[in-house]
């Protein structure tokens with residue numbers, strides 16, 4: 046246990062802070078009164094625009110440094126005199142499968158450098174982004190944090206599992222305090238709408254806007270546990286403030302939603318925003334052999350008990366917000 050701390054007046058480093066989740070954390074840190082926020086992001090996926098709101102709220106207290114977590118000298122320089130490090134920089138699971146060596150350098154070596162610098166600088170807490178991918182297809186549902194990681198067969202999940210091990214070892218070797226958060230299926234504003242690795246919700250919104258039905262690969266029975274980016278950012282801030290250390294927590298909603306239900310909910314969210322009825326019904330395409338995980342459902346009682354965290358945004362509200370954000374931000 047460490048002492049509970051306020052984030053007001055704290056100096057903070059956010060790696061990957063120009064991305065979807067990182068920028069939501071920066072917004073909440075601004076509202077919490079952080080004294081200084083440095084974002085380190087190489088902008089392979091993150092965008093300056095994601096930090097525009099925080100920049101106008103924070104002025105000179107926010108600095109975006111365009112650089113890589115593998116640049117050890119830069120990481121050490123930016124970590125010195127920081128109180129808290131939020132470590133989010135990583136590649137998508139799909140890119141890790143296509144470029145495993147790059148993934149090794151980014152997720153594993155890069156994380157080592159971030160932890161080495163945090164230990165050397167004596168930061169009070171590292172809050173690290175892990176993933177439900179560490180479970181692979183779980184054997185028990187709802188899945189709690191004690192579930193083993195041996196069903197994972199993705200490089201991304203392997204790297205996240207190793208990162209959790211690295212965090213534990215840095216805690217044991219150097220007393221570095223940390224909390225790792227295993228996010229389940231993340232969605233919300235600032236999801237990537239431009240890149241190669243956009244997600245199913247973005248592709249479906251594009252189809253629906255063209256008057257085409259959302260396309261589900263397979264029977265749509267596969268389930269996920271969706272959690273909104275704002276709730277994830279709240280979990281990060283609570284983890285930074287809380288006295289707990291050397292722990293991992295599931296961050297999800299403990300609600301199972303099938304792909305077919307997700308497609309119907311998205312259609313409803315887009316129709317309610319249009320106030321028009323649509324006759325679209327989801328279509329099915331051939332199964333794709335990319336994702337062997339057919340079910341996700343988290344036990345989130347540990348985060349509720351230790352961090353005082355509970356999700357606040359329902360899937361319906363979250364999807365309506367995502368649709369409005371997407372309509373305002375998509376390229377014509």
Ligand SMILES: NC(=O)c1ccc[n+]([C@@H]2O[C@H](COP(=O)([O-])OP(=O)(O)OC[C@H]3O[C@@H](n4cnc5c(N)ncnc54)[C@H](O)[C@@H]3O)[C@@H](O)[C@H]2O)c1
Pocket residue numbers: 060061062063064065066067085086087088089090091092112113114115132133134135136137151155174175176177227228229230231232
């Ligand atoms: N989105 C999800 O569904 C999900 C689920 C579980 C875990 N996570 C984890 O949460 C974290 C944040 O994810 P996100 O959804 O915001 O993704 P994101 O791609 O929007 O953000 C990641 C950021 O890291 C930056 N980055 C990547 N490699 C870097 C490097 N070598 N040096 C510096 N910056 C680098 C990218 O430019 C991007 O801004 C990641 O660690 C991710 O693995 C995400």
